Amino acid sequence: MNFFKRQWMVPYLFLAPALIGTIAFKLYPIFIGFWESLIYTSFSGGAEKRIFVWFENYQYLFDDKIFWKSLEITAFLTIIINPLQIAMSLGLALLLMRKSKFIRIIRSLYLLPIGIALPIATIIWGLMLDPNQGLINGLIGVFGIPPQPFLVSENQALWCIIAIATWKGVAFWMLFLLAGLEDIPKQYYEAAEIDGATPFQKFRYVTIPQLKRTILFVFVADTAANFVLMVPMIILTKGGPLQSTNVLIYEGYRSGFYYQDWGRSLSIITILTVITLIVIGLQLLFLSEKNEGIKVK
Amino acid sequence: MHFKRQWSVYLWYLIIFIGLIITILPFWWGVAASFKSNSQIFRDLAPISHKAFLPGFSLDSYFAIFENDFGRSMLNTFFVSITSVAGGLLINSMAGFAFAQFRFKGDNIIFGFVLLSFAVPADAIAIPLFKMMRQIGWFDTFYALIIPMLANGLIIFLYRQFFLGIPKELIEAARVDGLSWFGVFWRICLPLSVPVTLGAGLLLFVFQWESYLWPLIAAPSPELHLIQVTLGRFSTEYEMIWNQQFAASSIAGFLPLVFIYMFQKQFVSALTGVEQK
Numbered sequence: 001m002n003f004f005k006r007q008w009m010v011p012y013l014f015l016a017p018a019l020i021g022t023i024a025f026k027l028y029p030i031f032i033g034f035w036e037s038l039i040y041t042s043f044s045g046g047a048e049k050r051i052f053v054w055f056e057n058y059q060y061l062f063d064d065k066i067f068w069k070s071l072e073i074t075a076f077l078t079i080i081i082n083p084l085q086i087a088m089s090l091g092l093a094l095l096l097m098r099k100s101k102f103i104r105i106i107r108s109l110y111l112l113p114i115g116i117a118l119p120i121a122t123i124i125w126g127l128m129l130d131p132n133q134g135l136i137n138g139l140i141g142v143f144g145i146p147p148q149p150f151l152v153s154e155n156q157a158l159w160c161i162i163a164i165a166t167w168k169g170v171a172f173w174m175l176f177l178l179a180g181l182e183d184i185p186k187q188y189y190e191a192a193e194i195d196g197a198t199p200f201q202k203f204r205y206v207t208i209p210q211l212k213r214t215i216l217f218v219f220v221a222d223t224a225a226n227f228v229l230m231v232p233m234i235i236l237t238k239g240g241p242l243q244s245t246n247v248l249i250y251e252g253y254r255s256g257f258y259y260q261d262w263g264r265s266l267s268i269i270t271i272l273t274v275i276t277l278i279v280i281g282l283q284l285l286f287l288s289e290k291n292e293g294i295k296v297k
Numbered sequence: 298m299h300f301k302r303q304w305s306v307y308l309w310y311l312i313i314f315i316g317l318i319i320t321i322l323p324f325w326w327g328v329a330a331s332f333k334s335n336s337q338i339f340r341d342l343a344p345i346s347h348k349a350f351l352p353g354f355s356l357d358s359y360f361a362i363f364e365n366d367f368g369r370s371m372l373n374t375f376f377v378s379i380t381s382v383a384g385g386l387l388i389n390s391m392a393g394f395a396f397a398q399f400r401f402k403g404d405n406i407i408f409g410f411v412l413l414s415f416a417v418p419a420d421a422i423a424i425p426l427f428k429m430m431r432q433i434g435w436f437d438t439f440y441a442l443i444i445p446m447l448a449n450g451l452i453i454f455l456y457r458q459f460f461l462g463i464p465k466e467l468i469e470a471a472r473v474d475g476l477s478w479f480g481v482f483w484r485i486c487l488p489l490s491v492p493v494t495l496g497a498g499l500l501l502f503v504f505q506w507e508s509y510l511w512p513l514i515a516a517p518s519p520e521l522h523l524i525q526v527t528l529g530r531f532s533t534e535y536e537m538i539w540n541q542q543f544a545a546s547s548i549a550g551f552l553p554l555v556f557i558y559m560f561q562k563q564f565v566s567a568l569t570g571v572e573q574k
Contacts, residue, residue: 011399012401014392015392015396017392018453020448021388021444025426025448027410032425032426032428032429115557117507117525123531123546127327127539133342135342138349139345141345176569179565179569224416225418228421230420231510253424276421
């Protein structure tokens with residue numbers, strides 16, 4: 001206990017375990033990832049040899065069709081999935097703000113997917129979407145729609161993964177929006193009503209400005225989460241069919257763990273990290289600036 | 298006017314109802330099918346009949362998965378989750394205490410780093426972290442599963458916010474009475490923080506219970522498999538044995554669901570930072 005007599009050390013001692021953990025296992029790996037992306041490992045002659053090659057791994061990547069295809073799929077997925085999830089979460093949150101006798105139980109039921117881990121959701125949806133015996137093909141058959149190939153089709157697989165991730169994700173993001181909506185003072189709506197605002201005007205001029213910070217947070221966090229979405233690819237599609245679900249994070253994972261090409265793997269991860277930071281930076285820049293000036297509080 | 302109002306209520310119920318079906322259908326079907334034999338599942342599906350949604354009465358699939366090492370991975374997951382929750386709560390609450398109680402050199406910068414670490418998605422650093430574990434010899438051990446997951450910026454933040462609300466007079470009085478700083482933290486602040494600890498502990502538990510990629514790559518030995526990894530393995534190895542996949546999913550999904558529903562209030566306020574009314 002003599003330690004604690006030295007006043008200036010006290011805060012650092014309290015901080016030390018968590019700080020060491022954060023630096024060693026959260027921040028340092030980013031640095032390692034970049035450093036290792038500059039190294040080429042050769043296995044010639046049985047011995048592992050590590051050679052520092054500057055940006056050669058990146059050069060190979062930029063000449064690689066698979067990488068560009070993967071980047072394209074990642075871009076497509078990002079553009080579709082994030083606005084879709086935000087719009088659906090917001091829509092659901094607004095629906096669940098309505099007063100009803102059953103609202104508590106309805107809300108609880110809608111939160112169910114939060115409690116289910118993504119691997120479980122993926123496995124069950126994988127069985128539901130089975131082309132031969134799946135439940136979905138059975139159900140749409142009732143309406144006379146022919147069986148669909150779903151996850152084994154080049155054109156449908158990515159959409160199926162979007163659907164699975166959205167089923168799992170919407171409830172989670174909705175939770176934040178619901179909390180944000182409940183924080184908006186009722187008087188604002190009453191004032192708008194006295195001024196004769198239509199429901200749409202109330203949404204546009206009260207809800208949206210008041211909810212802006214929550215929406216921004218959800219948008220940024222959701223984007224970051226979806227850049228590393230790969231569980232459905234690992235369990236169901238392996239990036240296929242015909243690379244149609246081969247997003248960057250999965251290509252990085254596969255290069256390392258299937259082909260032992262760590263230089264390539266970590267170059268991809270580094271590029272993905274940089275892209276993520278840029279996209280999130282842009283979101284913060286463009287979406288938070290407009291908030292100034294019309295702030296009420 | 299009256300008619301129009303009614304109409305919008307019906308529309309609301311219709312949309313809510315359709316949404317609920319989509320939300321619940323996978324659960325319902327999965328749990329119902331986990332109590333059937335494999336051939337029964339397929340018979341109910343082709344051609345599809347209402348029986349697909351009625352639960353069966355067989356427990357065979359549940360017995361079968363426990364013969365397939367499922368019990369082992371559940372025990373592993375319990376062990377890893379409990380140690381991660383205990384360790385994580387301790388070190389993150391200490392850090393939160395430091396940020397709330399003291400002004401010290403570099404506090405803002407360090408706090409910034411902590412928040413930044415929270416923004417780094419775990420799956421993006423999984424591969425470099427994997428290489429690091431191999432270098433320090435933790436690869437394929439419980440250390441790799443537990444220790445890197447302990448420090449958590451979100452949990453530090455939650456504790457800091459809570460400790461900021463504890464009256465300074467209380468802490469000063471305790472100091473005057475001769476309590477050490479660790480005593481202040483351990484005997485006064487921590488016992489007061491039950492609501493945060495519940496929410497934060499639940500978050501840490503759920504993070505650990507649901508993690509898939511990290512346990513998959515960091516500890517490939519079957520003796521170290523965690524529940525989600527075993528589940529993923531089932532889905533490829535027993536591709537055609539649907540009832541076992543459903544049974545394993547039902548068990549793996551059940552526990553977090555129960556906890557989240559028991560502590561829904563604390564869970565939601567820990568996540569969203571908004572006190573639930």
